[in-house]
Amino acid sequence: MLLKRLLLGIAGVGLGIGLMASSALAANLRVLAWDGYADADWVKEFTAETGIGVDVVFIGSDDEIWAKIKGSEGQDFDVFAVNTAQLQRYIKADLVTPIDLSKLPNQKDTLPRFRDITKVSGDTKDGKVYGIPFCFDSIGLIYDTDKVKPAPTSMSVLWDPAYKGKVLAYDNGEHNFSFTALTLGYKDPFNLSAEQMAAVKAKLVELKGNVLSFYTTADEAQQIYQNNDVALIWANYGQQQVKALQKIGAHVAYINQSEGALAWLDNWVISKGVRDKDAAEKWIDFMLSKKVSGALSERTGFGNTVVESSSAGSNDKLVWLNNVEDPTKRSDLWNEIKAAP
């Protein structure tokens, strides 16, 4: 009896190894993604469903994606994740392949704001779709529900003298210029004219009077919140930051400003050197399933493009981050603002 079980076991293991070897021999789909975008259980399910093996490589920064894709002229990966601000650079360098939406049945069931991809700035060029929105988060406003009443709707609350010395702002010129431009009602916060730039600068110098400190990391903001009288936090880290604060018992809530909140949006993209475009499109479609997208939000706290999440209500106005007109100029002006008395 025991011997039989043992033999069966050995046979099973042998069969397993054989299967693994065969799936490795067939060309696997090569995926480059951020941690959390291709969890092991999803990969396993995808392979079980489609019979396509998957090799995932995780990356840690935008520069790293560029280095890997540009370095091999798109030959080393089939499908990868990149944000809207970055995507145009890849299109210009001819490193990506247009995607056939008819191969993505799940795309029709995405949330309204993502359904018509031509309306998502940065994802298309010359009528061709290059990026499929997958994961996003807004950069909104965290407010202390005990101290800020009634609930704010606009970032202009940051300038309210009632909260002097109780505002935590983020130490980054680029984003601060963009959100202030939105608050001032400018249409394109990423391309400011010289006049607009000067107006935004003056407005930010004014903001300084209300600010307790500028933070850089989420846990830094959290520590300052705990040891000081903070009412409002400009939330560069969005939902992650809200959840961390709620976990330590802070009475905080989150809004996306009515003038439009800045938000980053990651997309699935197919590389120029894709070996099996069909397989790559199957992967993207699988990622857009309710199950995977829902799980993504549950696990990471980021918003997904299929199921409603706390990153943004269906009526919230989001402005996808884009490259700014002159990063060096913004950084210089930001130093001037910080040095201003």
Added chain:
Amino acid sequence: MKSAGLARPVAIRWSPLVTALAFALPVVFVLVPLAIFLVYSFFSVDQGQIVYVPTLANYLRFFTDPVFLPVFWRTIVLCLSVAVISILLAYPTAYFLTTLRGRWRYALLMLLMVPLLMSYVIKIYAIRSILGLNGFLNKALVGLGILAEPSTLFVFNMNAILLTLTLLLIPFAILPIFLALERIPQVLLRASDDLGASSLQTFLRITLPLSMPGVASAASFVFVLAIGDFLTPQMVGGISGFTFGRILYSQFGTAYNWPFGAALSVALAVVVIVAILLGERFGRNRGASL
């Protein structure tokens, strides 16, 4: 005899190599990087790309732009204050240590050096939770009835940087002063006593002048370490505590303007070199007269 005779040619054969290495290491790892830095400060940036054409624009900008010089001077004053306060606190401490006998002296000295074993960032975080508006310091002062309500005097401003840097750097002031004090020959003090000097006279005429080299090196140590720091101002400086280190740091991170950052570093390096030279000059002068 024979073996010594054999060893010598080997030593001679190897010694030029050792000499070359001794010179090459500092050249390769110190001088060359510094030279590259200096060269970079004469380049410029256009649309995020470094332009390798020599220009004086970076230095011109440093001297003419109304942003940089005020922050530069303010930072120097801040770091001088840190050095002065550190010495005022470290001198009595070091003096007290030298009055101790035997193993207590070194045990206590080691205890004062223990904070140096701790991560810098952790120390800043700890200090920040002490200084906050609801931090330990304010809570204690309010609890003891000294303050009616929490004070913002040490919350995210220049004072906070001053206090934090002093706290972080004080071990670097204690050590050289302690060593200078310890080197003073006891016979001099006893002779002074025998000749009828009061202990205050002995301290002012003998101990203090002879310990000045230690004070000078302590001051230059603390000043140099303080002026190179950007993390402390970043983390406790808030909106008013904007220092030169923070500007410099931003040139490498968000601005991608390495040439200008290099030029700013050169300006800082000049100050640091002057501080070190001054420290050494005063340190050696007094020491030589011993």
